[in-house]
Amino acid sequence: MAGKRDDFTEKTKRILGYRAGNRCSNPHCRVPTHGPSNEGPDKINNIGNAAHITAAAPGPGARRYNRALKPEQRRSITNGIWLCTSCATLIDNDDKTYTVALLNEWKKKAEDQAKREQGKKLPGEHDAINTLVAAASGQTAVFLPNLMSNASKATSGYLEGLDQRFIVETSFHKGITHHIIHPKDPVDVKFKIKSDFSREFGSKYKALVEQGKKLVIDSSAVELRGSALLEKIAEDCEGTFELHSLLKKDAVIRTWLVSPDEKSKVNFYDLPGSAVAGTKSMTATSRALGGLLSMGISFSVDNFLTPIGG
Numbered sequence: 486m487a488g489k490r491d492d493f494t495e496k497t498k499r500i501l502g503y504r505a506g507n508r509c510s511n512p513h514c515r516v517p518t519h520g521p522s523n524e525g526p527d528k529i530n531n532i533g534n535a536a537h538i539t540a541a542a543p544g545p546g547a548r549r550y551n552r553a554l555k556p557e558q559r560r561s562i563t564n565g566i567w568l569c570t571s572c573a574t575l576i577d578n579d580d581k582t583y584t585v586a587l588l589n590e591w592k593k594k595a596e597d598q599a600k601r602e603q604g605k606k607l608p609g610e611h612d613a614i615n616t617l618v619a620a621a622s623g624q625t626a627v628f629l630p631n632l633m634s635n636a637s638k639a640t641s642g643y644l645e646g647l648d649q650r651f652i653v654e655t656s657f658h659k660g661i662t663h664h665i666i667h668p669k670d671p672v673d674v675k676f677k678i679k680s681d682f683s684r685e686f687g688s689k690y691k692a693l694v695e696q697g698k699k700l701v702i703d704s705s706a707v708e709l710r711g712s713a714l715l716e717k718i719a720e721d722c723e724g725t726f727e728l729h730s731l732l733k734k735d736a737v738i739r740t741w742l743v744s745p746d747e748k749s750k751v752n753f754y755d756l757p758g759s760a761v762a763g764t765k766s767m768t769a770t771s772r773a774l775g776g777l778l779s780m781g782i783s784f785s786v787d788n789f790l791t792p793i794g795g
């Protein structure tokens with residue numbers, strides 16, 4: 486009988502497919518194997534295969550061939566497994582990985598799963614995204630427009646939970662998360678400047694106190710203590726640490742065109758901006774026309790006027 490293949494009957498193949506729910510039995514695959522073919526209203530496209538667990542015939546390409554089996558055992562449904570075309574090729578190129586025991590285990594799992602799923606609704610195409618939306622927004626309905634605002638609320642709520650002395654506003658803009666943190670009452674927070682940055686911080690702090698100039702330093706320079714919230718933000722964020730003068734006010738720099746004899750004077754442009762004050766000087770800065778015009782004027786305490794740019 487050598488060379489004769491013990492093939493499955495068409496009925497055996499069909500039953501193997503149905504018992505696996507017409508899906509590949511490889512637990513890592515499970516693709517549906519049947520669909521319609523556009524060749525005709527009665528045509529199907531089947532990418533499933535009734536594969537032999539132990540080979541249908543001996544020979545060079547045979548895998549897991551068992552000479553002890555009788556032909557009727559070899560073509561019996563118990564020697565078959567329903568697989569998609571690519572998984573059928575996979576198991577017929579490697580009998581070290583895909584052993585008889587493993588294939589019997591796949592078959593059992595696939596039939597158990599088909600039994601559990603029978604009559605139940607399969608996940609829809611949008612179910613995964615709906616689940617994600619529900620998890621992020623707390624809403625079960627598909628309502629994406631609220632997703633970002635709910636994520637902001639959730640982030641603020643989490644951060645406020647770290648230190649209830651603060652109100653946190655969170656917003657997303659151009660890919661950057663902004664947190665604005667307002668203390669409800671005066672809060673005693675200590676920050677320590679790491680020694681590598683002490684010289685840079687020293688000169689910038691002096692400019693803040695004396696001229697009201699905004700202090701900007703890399704956030705890795707600063708260690709915050711006294712609030713779990715601020716410590717968390719300092720630890721998780723890369724960016725800058727800023728200190729602003731409380732004496733900052735909106736200001737307008739008004740410019741004039743004056744004739745050489747000073748007889749005629751025309752208002753040239755009003756540049757909206759801001760003014761900050763320190764203990765030794767006050768600085769007004771403005772930008773207009775998309776940055777084409779910018780101006781800064783610094784007034785020292787003895788009324789000496791020093792333009793700092795234009």
Ligand SMILES: [Zn+2]
Nearest residue numbers: 509514569572
């Ligand atoms: Zn497969």
